Amino acid sequence: MDPRRTPGQRAGLSREQVLAAARDSLLERGLSGLTMRAVAQRLGVAPNALYSHVPDKAALVEDLLDDALGAVPDPPADADWRTGLRDLMARTHAVLLDSPDLVPLYLGRGARGPNARRLGAGVLDLLARGGVTGPEAQEALRALIVYTIGFAAFEVQPGPEDADPGERSAGLSGTFDRGLGWLLAGIGG
Amino acid sequence: MDPRRTPGQRAGLSREQVLAAARDSLLERGLSGLTMRAVAQRLGVAPNALYSHVPDKAALVEDLLDDALGAVPDPPADADWRTGLRDLMARTHAVLLDSPDLVPLYLGRGARGPNARRLGAGVLDLLARGGVTGPEAQEALRALIVYTIGFAAFEVQPGPEDADPGERSAGLSGTFDRGLGWLLAGIGG
DNA sequence: GTGGCGAACTGTACGCCGTCCAGCTATATT
DNA sequence: AATATAGCTGGACGGCGTACAGTTCGCCAC
Numbered sequence: 001m002d003p004r005r006t007p008g009q010r011a012g013l014s015r016e017q018v019l020a021a022a023r024d025s026l027l028e029r030g031l032s033g034l035t036m037r038a039v040a041q042r043l044g045v046a047p048n049a050l051y052s053h054v055p056d057k058a059a060l061v062e063d064l065l066d067d068a069l070g071a072v073p074d075p076p077a078d079a080d081w082r083t084g085l086r087d088l089m090a091r092t093h094a095v096l097l098d099s100p101d102l103v104p105l106y107l108g109r110g111a112r113g114p115n116a117r118r119l120g121a122g123v124l125d126l127l128a129r130g131g132v133t134g135p136e137a138q139e140a141l142r143a144l145i146v147y148t149i150g151f152a153a154f155e156v157q158p159g160p161e162d163a164d165p166g167e168r169s170a171g172l173s174g175t176f177d178r179g180l181g182w183l184l185a186g187i188g189g
Numbered sequence: 190m191d192p193r194r195t196p197g198q199r200a201g202l203s204r205e206q207v208l209a210a211a212r213d214s215l216l217e218r219g220l221s222g223l224t225m226r227a228v229a230q231r232l233g234v235a236p237n238a239l240y241s242h243v244p245d246k247a248a249l250v251e252d253l254l255d256d257a258l259g260a261v262p263d264p265p266a267d268a269d270w271r272t273g274l275r276d277l278m279a280r281t282h283a284v285l286l287d288s289p290d291l292v293p294l295y296l297g298r299g300a301r302g303p304n305a306r307r308l309g310a311g312v313l314d315l316l317a318r319g320g321v322t323g324p325e326a327q328e329a330l331r332a333l334i335v336y337t338i339g340f341a342a343f344e345v346q347p348g349p350e351d352a353d354p355g356e357r358s359a360g361l362s363g364t365f366d367r368g369l370g371w372l373l374a375g376i377g378g
Numbered sequence: 379g380t381g382g383c384g385a386a387c388t389g390t391a392c393g394c395c396g397t398c399c400a401g402c403t404a405t406a407t408t
Numbered sequence: 409a410a411t412a413t414a415g416c417t418g419g420a421c422g423g424c425g426t427a428c429a430g431t432t433c434g435c436c437a438c
Contacts, residue, residue, distance in 0.1 A: 109346065143336075149339060226396090241414075
């Protein structure tokens with residue numbers, strides 16, 4: 001509630017602004033700092049004002065999750081299916097690491113938004129190009145998703161205090177690639 | 190606060206009883222129903238009484254997490270390393286599915302308790318029997334954990350409403366086995 | 379213009395949460 | 409029997425998500 005605005009006057013918020021404020025809040029204060037009140041304060045608005053733009057906090061978080069996936073590009077249409085998959089999962093992995101606080105939520109509630117569906121379709125398309133279709137493709141899709149998100153979740157944890165996080169992260173990203181290779185080799189049959 | 194006990198009188202709680210009550214509460218009311226107040230009520234005690242036995246809620250949850258892993262048995266000492274690994278991970282997977290509400294937490298904060306360490310050591314032992322040691326073993330360990338917990342997390346989600354959960358779960362557990370096979374094949378080199 | 383309507387916002391409040399503090403008391407120790 | 413201590417209590421604090429009712433502004437029909 002900006003003091004220069006008398007009560008009832010509009011702040012002109014939009015759903016996008018609310019989402020952006022939520023993202024900022026998450027970035028600066030972490031997951032536990034992502035509260036309706038914090039987001040509202042960042043927008044100079046009373047907490048309940050958010051409910052004109054978002055049904056509830058769960059919906060807000062869900063939008064946050066799917067939005068993050070928007071940063072993953074579609075694979076090029078002419079790539080070899082296996083390298084295409086490797087690339088797509090690696091990019092997804094990288095995007096997940098960009099917003100560490102969100103990662104546990106993907107596994108807790110899953111992402112069912114448009115971007116999640118787009119990526120799922122992309123994976124299935126690549127698999128089909130490799131001759132993997134039907135239920136087997138569903139299995140492969142699930143294994144890839146699980147591995148990618150699961151790995152990111154593991155990476156994002158605080159972990160026991162030893163070496164500096166830079167080095168640890170570097171070693172891990174190599175591990176991600178190797179395990180992904182195992183999976184892809186298996187999927188090919 | 191059992192009315193038959195006048196204030197100051199002891200209920201004779203123990204840390205184990207608090208843990209048990211927390212488990213029951215989790216089972217009946219789900220993760221969001223796991224509150225200090227609910228646990229206390231189940232024990233016939235004021236909420237703050239719990240703090241005589243548990244530092245805070247986070248510690249309680251951590252104990253819950255590690256306790257659940259206690260149900261996973263050690264692999265037999267004479268098993269083939271690959272089938273031993275397959276068995277161990279499958280058992281872990283099954284145990285995870287037994288307390289679905291906990292699964293997301295494993296990825297959110299990880300398990301570092303004695304049982305988690307025991308299982309980790311067991312995996313490393315089996316890997317060593319297969320000639321996989323050093324940093325490569327660490328990578329394999331991580332990949333196996335990630336895959337197992339990640340898969341359970343995925344399975345435990347509500348998912349889009351279609352077929353009955355029994356059938357869905359059956360199909361999934363086959364998928365778990367297959368992906369695990371891919372991983373193990375890759376680890377062997 | 380002007381009247382009215384609906385959307386955006388406010389203050390306030392409710393019911394929860396985890397947890398701290400100060401007191402009381404039943405038990406264990408000496 | 410006197411004392412210390414551990415286990416419990418009532419009460420409260422600050423913070424959370426969010427419902428309710430009211431106020432006020434921007435817009436559109438007339």
